[in-house]
Amino acid sequence: MNNEAKLTKYVKAAGCAAKLGPGDLTEAIGGLNCTHEKVLVGMDESDDASVYYLDEERALVQTVDIITPVVDDPFVYGQIAAANSLSDVFAMGGEVATAMNIVGFDGCHQPRSVLKEILAGGQSKVNECGGVIIGGHTIEAPEMTYGMSVTGFVHPQKIYRNNTPRVGDVLILTKPLGMGVLTTSIKADMLEDSVVEKVASILATLNHKASRIMQKYDVSACTDITGFGLLGHAYEMSFHRVSIGFWMSKIPILEEARAMADMGIIPAGAYNNKAYVNMYVDAKVPHKDEILLYDAQTSGGLLIAVSQKDAPKLLQELLDEGLSYSAIIAEVFEKEEKPLFYM
Amino acid sequence: MKIDCSGLACPEPVLQTKKALESLPNDSILEVIVDNIASRENVVRFAQNGGLETRVESLSDGKTLVSIIKGFACQIVTNSKDDAFLDKTLFLKSHTVGEGELGEKLVVGFLKSALELPKIPKRLICVNTAVYLTSAEEDSPIMEVLKALEAKGVEIYSCGICLEFYGRMDQLKVGKIGNAYGTLEMLFGGEGTISL
Numbered sequence: 431m432n433n434e435a436k437l438t439k440y441v442k443a444a445g446c447a448a449k450l451g452p453g454d455l456t457e458a459i460g461g462l463n464c465t466h467e468k469v470l471v472g473m474d475e476s477d478d479a480s481v482y483y484l485d486e487e488r489a490l491v492q493t494v495d496i497i498t499p500v501v502d503d504p505f506v507y508g509q510i511a512a513a514n515s516l517s518d519v520f521a522m523g524g525e526v527a528t529a530m531n532i533v534g535f536d537g538c539h540q541p542r543s544v545l546k547e548i549l550a551g552g553q554s555k556v557n558e559c560g561g562v563i564i565g566g567h568t569i570e571a572p573e574m575t576y577g578m579s580v581t582g583f584v585h586p587q588k589i590y591r592n593n594t595p596r597v598g599d600v601l602i603l604t605k606p607l608g609m610g611v612l613t614t615s616i617k618a619d620m621l622e623d624s625v626v627e628k629v630a631s632i633l634a635t636l637n638h639k640a641s642r643i644m645q646k647y648d649v650s651a652c653t654d655i656t657g658f659g660l661l662g663h664a665y666e667m668s669f670h671r672v673s674i675g676f677w678m679s680k681i682p683i684l685e686e687a688r689a690m691a692d693m694g695i696i697p698a699g700a701y702n703n704k705a706y707v708n709m710y711v712d713a714k715v716p717h718k719d720e721i722l723l724y725d726a727q728t729s730g731g732l733l734i735a736v737s738q739k740d741a742p743k744l745l746q747e748l749l750d751e752g753l754s755y756s757a758i759i760a761e762v763f764e765k766e767e768k769p770l771f772y773m
Numbered sequence: 774m775k776i777d778c779s780g781l782a783c784p785e786p787v788l789q790t791k792k793a794l795e796s797l798p799n800d801s802i803l804e805v806i807v808d809n810i811a812s813r814e815n816v817v818r819f820a821q822n823g824g825l826e827t828r829v830e831s832l833s834d835g836k837t838l839v840s841i842i843k844g845f846a847c848q849i850v851t852n853s854k855d856d857a858f859l860d861k862t863l864f865l866k867s868h869t870v871g872e873g874e875l876g877e878k879l880v881v882g883f884l885k886s887a888l889e890l891p892k893i894p895k896r897l898i899c900v901n902t903a904v905y906l907t908s909a910e911e912d913s914p915i916m917e918v919l920k921a922l923e924a925k926g927v928e929i930y931s932c933g934i935c936l937e938f939y940g941r942m943d944q945l946k947v948g949k950i951g952n953a954y955g956t957l958e959m960l961f962g963g964e965g966t967i968s969l
Contacts, residue, residue, distance in 0.1 A: 442782055614784055615784070677911075679920075679923065692822045693818070694814070697783045698811035701810050705810075727960050761911075773913065
């Protein structure tokens with residue numbers, strides 16, 4: 431990897447670790463009234479992307495996301511930021527059509543050539559899923575940010591919402607946890623190159639394939655794990671209608687993330703998430719790696735609620751297609767005292 | 774020595790703590806001032822992971838003082854993890870101890886009692902119908918015991934061929950899948966093997 435640009439050294443927090451906490455966000459957008467008859471999924475539902483009805487066959491899926499650098503290589507940063515932005519469309523079960531770049535460029539620390547590489551990285555990922563970049567906007571900024579506004583399509587009858595799991599379903603997670611801890615470790619230069627490359631390749635993996643595969647099975651809900659961490663997003667999925675029980679030993683967590691977390695390299699975002707979600711978690715069994723379940727993920731995997739009958743087949747196909755960290759990690763139960771618990 | 778990590782975001786407080794600790798001789802105290810929960814938790818975590826004693830105090834200005842004792846302090850820091858284990862492997866060849874319904878209960882009882890021992894076996898290897906235990910129903914008594922053993926750090930291995938033979942490969946809920954080579958190595962390599 432080309433780490434000369436040292437992108438991560440000029441930002442305060444890495445990637446989604448820089449995200450505003452869910453409590454703060456709810457308060458800020460709570461007062462906005464954004465309802466409209468054609469809005470199928472809007473802001474009040476805290477879903478991954480919005481969906482706007484066009485006709486019987488098509489609805490528009492729109493989302494926007496920007497992140498600060500998580501790796502020092504500009505091209506790879508571009509790829510990861512793009513994968514992160516595109517993911518929300520896949521989480522809704524949609525296909526990407528167009529994307530527009532949004533760049534805050536730190537011209538004080540970086541030459542223009544870095545910008546070119548970032549954009550090339552982003553484009554490579556948009557092209558990979560069959561989309562096209564049709565424009566963008568760049569401003570000078572004190573800290574580098576990059577991401578995209580993405581537009582896609584979904585069938586209005588086949589929208590995958592994030593809060594409609596059925597009792598009896600199990601949850602499959604398609605990428606390992608620990609990315610917030612690891613990207614913070616990258617910023618601190620604490621990881622070997624080989625580990626950085628492994629982390630970068632997980633981050634740059636599109637959720638496109640996982641989304642396409644899940645559509646063949648009996649799936650009731652889907653979301654992507656990003657800034658609010660596994661438990662934050664699972665809490666949204668429970669929607670206070672069901673309870674979700676996790677098999678702690680089944681949750682894929684990168685070994686290197688555990689080691690870094692033990693050393694205290696845990697971004698504030700994880701503690702913010704914990705402070706907000708903790709009260710909804712029945713943690714009778716304390717768990718050493720619990721903080722990693724709150725770790726803010728950049729470009730995290732899909733969390734898919736699927737019937738128990740289809741789960742083994744879906745899991746096998748995900749594994750066969752190279753999404754090798756995929757695992758069945760939880761089951762959906764009738765509502766209990768708390769929306770989330772450990773088994 | 775005292776360092777002020779106010780206003781710093783992760784990983785800076787931990788990195789500065791690490792650097793300061795390395796520069797200090799044994800039997801000295803490092804005081805770290807932090808001003809947010811993440812920094813406090815991380816600095817404490819870092820110190821404890823290195824086996825060092827910490828003390829946390831709230832200061833009048835809302836900040837927190839973390840004192841880290843480098844050296845042995847008043848307690849002798851032992852590697853408690855290894856002390857908790859016997860260097861022995863428990864080898865289970867069946868899902869029962871003896872015949873019938875009583876045999877099934879005895880397995881649960883035996884393993885449950887093992888949990889209470891001051892020193893527990895390091896490993897548990899399940900072959901033949903013993904893999905029924907590691908692939909039992911999620912809320913069954915045996916699963917609870919096995920998960921508790923695993924939480925204590927006992928390594929649990931189930932024979933892959935056996936799981937496949939009984940069609941329970943996708944039902945394994947605790948521990949890892951072991952292979953013949955690894956199993957033999959554990960049986961011969963450890964200090965002793967107990968078979969039920």
